[in-house]
Amino acid sequence: MQHLENRLASYGVADTLSVLDDRLQLTVGVRRQQVLTDTFSVVTGDRTSRYDESATTPAVALLVKVTDDLSLYANYIEGLSKGAVAPMTSANSGEVFAPYKSKQKEVGLKLDLGSFTHTLALYQIERPGSYTDPVSNVFSFGGEQRNRGVEWGFFGAPLSDVRLMGGVGYVEAEVTKSANVASEGKLATGVPKLQGKLGLEWDTPLVPGLTFTGNATSVGKQYISSDNTLSIPGYTLYDVGARYTTQAASYPVTLRDSVTNLTNKAYWGMPLTSSLGLGAPRTVQLSATVDF
Numbered sequence: 169m170q171h172l173e174n175r176l177a178s179y180g181v182a183d184t185l186s187v188l189d190d191r192l193q194l195t196v197g198v199r200r201q202q203v204l205t206d207t208f209s210v211v212t213g214d215r216t217s218r219y220d221e222s223a224t225t226p227a228v229a230l231l232v233k234v235t236d237d238l239s240l241y242a243n244y245i246e247g248l249s250k251g252a253v254a255p256m257t258s259a260n261s262g263e264v265f266a267p268y269k270s271k272q273k274e275v276g277l278k279l280d281l282g283s284f285t286h287t288l289a290l291y292q293i294e295r296p297g298s299y300t301d302p303v304s305n306v307f308s309f310g311g312e313q314r315n316r317g318v319e320w321g322f323f324g325a326p327l328s329d330v331r332l333m334g335g336v337g338y339v340e341a342e343v344t345k346s347a348n349v350a351s352e353g354k355l356a357t358g359v360p361k362l363q364g365k366l367g368l369e370w371d372t373p374l375v376p377g378l379t380f381t382g383n384a385t386s387v388g389k390q391y392i393s394s395d396n397t398l399s400i401p402g403y404t405l406y407d408v409g410a411r412y413t414t415q416a417a418s419y420p421v422t423l424r425d426s427v428t429n430l431t432n433k434a435y436w437g438m439p440l441t442s443s444l445g446l447g448a449p450r451t452v453q454l455s456a457t458v459d460f
Contacts, residue, residue, distance in 0.1 A: 330371075
C-alpha cells in the first residue's frame, strides 16, 4: 500500500488586445506549471519515489462579436497535469505515472438572447489514454488519445420563476498512439460517445423561498477493453430536490433536500476512466447552511 502527496503550482500572465470598440479581442498568455508527487510506504512511512516535472505552456484566444447577441471564438491552450495512479483493483495498484501535457483546440459561438443563451463548440483534446486490461488486470497509461467532439449547451429562464440548464455532447475518443498497436484506431475506454443533461429549477409561488429542482443525466455506451470487444450499456439517471431559504435570528438560512438516482437505477460506471464499479444507488441527503 502507498500514500501519495501531490503539490501543483501554476503561475501565468496574459494580456488582451481589443479593437473596433471591443468587438475584436485577442488574448495571449503563458503559464508555468509544476507537478510534484511523492509516494510513501504506509508501512514504514519512507518515501519510495518522487517525480517533479515542470512545463511552460502557451494560451491564445480570439473573440469576435459579430452582433450584440452573437459572438464567435477560437482558442488554443496547453496544460500540464499529474499522471494517473493505478486503481486499487488493478494488479499494479498504486503505480504512479509521470505527468503529461495536454493540448486543446476549440472553436465555437455564443448566442445571447437575453433571458436565454445558447453555446455551440467544436473541440479537439490530445492527452494520454488509460485502461485496465481485462485479462492481465494491469493498468496502463500512455500513448495518445485524441478526443474530437461537439457540444451544444443552453441556460436561461423561459419564465420568470423557471430556470433551465442543459446540453448534449458527442465525442469520438480515438487511441492514436499506443504500445499495443492493435489498440490504435480503436475508441478509448471509459468515454461515451453521447452524453446529455437537463436541469430544471422552479421557484414555486405556493411557498415563498421554496425552490424545487430536477435533473436528468444520460450517458451512452462505454468500452471497457482496449480492443472494443467489451462494453457497458448506457444509462439515464434522475435526481430531484428542494431548497428553502429563510431567516433565523436575522441570519440567512438555507435548507436542502435531494434524492439522487430517484429510480434506484442499477448501472455500471467508470468514474476515473480506469476502473469499473457499480453506480451509486438511490441516495437521500439533507443539509442546512447559515450565513454569518
